[in-house]
Amino acid sequence: MRVLLLYPLFPKSFWSFEKALELVDRKAMLPPLGLVTVAALLPQEWEFRLVDRNVGDLTEADWEWAELAVMSAMIVQKEDFLHLIQEAKRHKVPIGVGGPYATALPHEAADADFQILDEGEITLPMFVAAVQRGHTQGVFRSDGVKPDVTGTPIPRFDLLNFDSYDSMSVQFSRGCPFQCEFCDIIVLYGRKPRTKTPQQLLAELECLYELGWRRSIFMVDDNFIGNKRNGKLMLRELKSWMASHGYPFRFNTEASIDLAQDQEMMDLMVECNFNAVFLGIETPDEASLTLTQKFQNTRDSLAESVDRIIRSGLRVNAGFIIGFDGEKKGAGERIVRFVEQTTVPLAMFSMLQALPDTALWHRLKKEGRMREQGANINQTTLMNFVPTRPLQDIANEFVAAFWELYDPERYLDRTYQHFLKLGAPKCPGSRVRKLNWVNMRALLILCWRQGVVRKTRVKFWLYLAGILRHNPTVWEHYLGLCALNEHFLEYRQVVQTEIEAQLSEYLATETGLQILPSLEEEKVGEAIAS
Structure with a gap:
């Protein structure tokens, strides 16, 4: 079976960095980790060809070669995702779709021949069995079951053109223990963080090392410290691996603000050559944080927590949101003051969106306040619901x-100011x-x-x-x-x-x-x- 793996175009966004990437002859920040993981989960006797539309063209020769297409996408990639479904139909190539977008809004992907929803460790084997039985369509769901990721194979990094990407990506954990009302991560992956074993992650890094990668790696976990015990176990193993390999990589990741209260975790991250972390701060307004159930951001001073993380040796990037219910006038100015007070260089700033199937989505639907049933987390999109101001x-x-x-x-x-506060690197x-x-x-x-x-x-x-x-x-x-x-x-x-x-x-x-x-x-x- 010849399988064409497709990754749709991203629109210009906060994270697209086109002008900066042009300076170093790169085409995209990150590769499609989900797709190369899908390739590893499918039968290895099948042939694979990956086309990331953000770094290369999809040609007629690709369609002629393919016997089957498989595509994954996030909501922000909606436009090209829907276009590629129609292209597959035009070329008479059956197509299976999955990923966060199709899982959250399956009715919008109804034109695809196969919907491979939820987490692939469970639903991809169902899909393969259906294809091998000669089925030409199907919808595959996990019915709420979350897979044990300790069985997830090493992604097929060999399918990527390394020269096109500024960083590689790996995943250690899925899920987050918190209950933020607006967040879709807990909907997609649950509130009980599941982790790979340290040996699994090191095997993935060894694979990248053997393939010649020597630049940054983004650990894509939505909350790297969701399972602190397993995280520390992995970091201790990673510290030894990095030293024995001559520190070939720099890491960055995402974590909750309570990282600031765990000096051991921060020290281990720095010793493993982590140099940056993204924090979901959202707003300095405590009333809004409480309303949206982001209680972990109300327990300690946000400014002091950011300062503690920076002074531990981790550059801080942060996310901010405007438009929470009950928000007072001047929220934008308060966010600007907080960002400048804490010296955060990269502040991802957006208007609040009610993402599909989140607690916020369901509450607003019940209150009759949804303006649109779709959602888009790009910074160039108005709110999709009626706010309280x-x-x-x-x-x-x-x-x-x-x-x-x-x-x-x-x-x-x-x-x-941020780099003066950061101090000299502590990792060899x-x-x-x-x-x-x-x-x-x-x-x-x-x-x-x-x-x-x-x-x-x-x-x-x-x-x-x-x-x-x-x-x-x-x-x-x-x-x-x-x-x-x-x-x-x-x-x-x-x-x-x-x-x-x-x-x-x-x-x-x-x-x-x-x-x-x-x-x-x-x-x-x-x-x-x-």
Whole structure:
């Protein structure tokens, strides 16, 4: 059986980083880990060809080769996902679909021949059995059963073109113990975190090592510390493996804010060459955190927790949301103040969305407040429900705050202060990589744009000199963060344009009004000039 593995296009988003990736000749941040895991779960006598539409073209020759297509996608990939189903039908290639999008909204994937929903360790064997019996359609579900991931095989990393990606990805655990009302992770993967064994994860890293990978690895766990006991057991094994292999990788991951209360965990992560962690902070407003049942964020000072994590040696990225029920006016400004107080460089900021089948989704449906049945977690999408304060106010606060957060000078200010606070790397593997021509060219372009052309020119050189003087071993990491604002400088304009267009349409439909400009007209020109 010749199987075409398809990964749909992502729209431009907070995490797409096109402008920054161009500097180092990469096409995407991360590979489709789910698809290469699917390939490992399917019969290994089958032939596989992977087409990630974010890094390469899908050709007529691919369709002619394929006897079967399998596709996975997230909600944000909806447009290309639905297009590829129709393309498969046009080419008369049966297609099976799965992943978070199809699992959450199976009726939207009804045109696919096979729906392989929930977690693949359970439903892929059902699918294979149906195909081998000659079935031409089917829907396969796990009926609430969560698989034991200690049996999950090593993903087929060999199917990937390493040169296309900035980082690789691996997974240690699934699920999260918390009960945030808006979160779909606990719906998809449950509240009891399940982990692989340390030996499993090390076998995956050994595979990547043997294939020649020597750059960053994102541990995609939605809460890396959901099972602290197993996490520490794995880190102790990983520490020895990293030392024996000469520290070939740098890691980053996602965790809950209570990481700050576990110094042993943070120390182990740093010793294993973790250099960054993403935290779901959401909002500094305690009332909103309590309402959305994110109680873990109310037990200790958020600012002090972020500071403790940074000073332990982990760069902090964080997520923020505007639009919670009962939220008071000025939420956007409060988030900006918190981000600048804590010096978080990358603050992922979005309007709240009610994702399918979450507790928030069900509550809002019961209250008759859903505007749309679909959902999209991109920053360029209006809320899909009626909030408790005017949507126009929330949208305007969101656009204004996003614009401020990614003002080039303010972004540099935060990044510089963050790296001073971070201190020198504590892991022997945090050495500077050898410069090649691609990295040298990226450095020269960055220095030209931010140090000569733009209004950041004075701060860029002043701060770089400060880093070289006060914390010289992080200069490469620091400049990498500076480079990411090449993306945000353009993306903040995209956010403003698309949100204001959608808001104008919403107001015209709902009230017959037109949106008032949320930012001064000259800021549009400033985005390009700066």
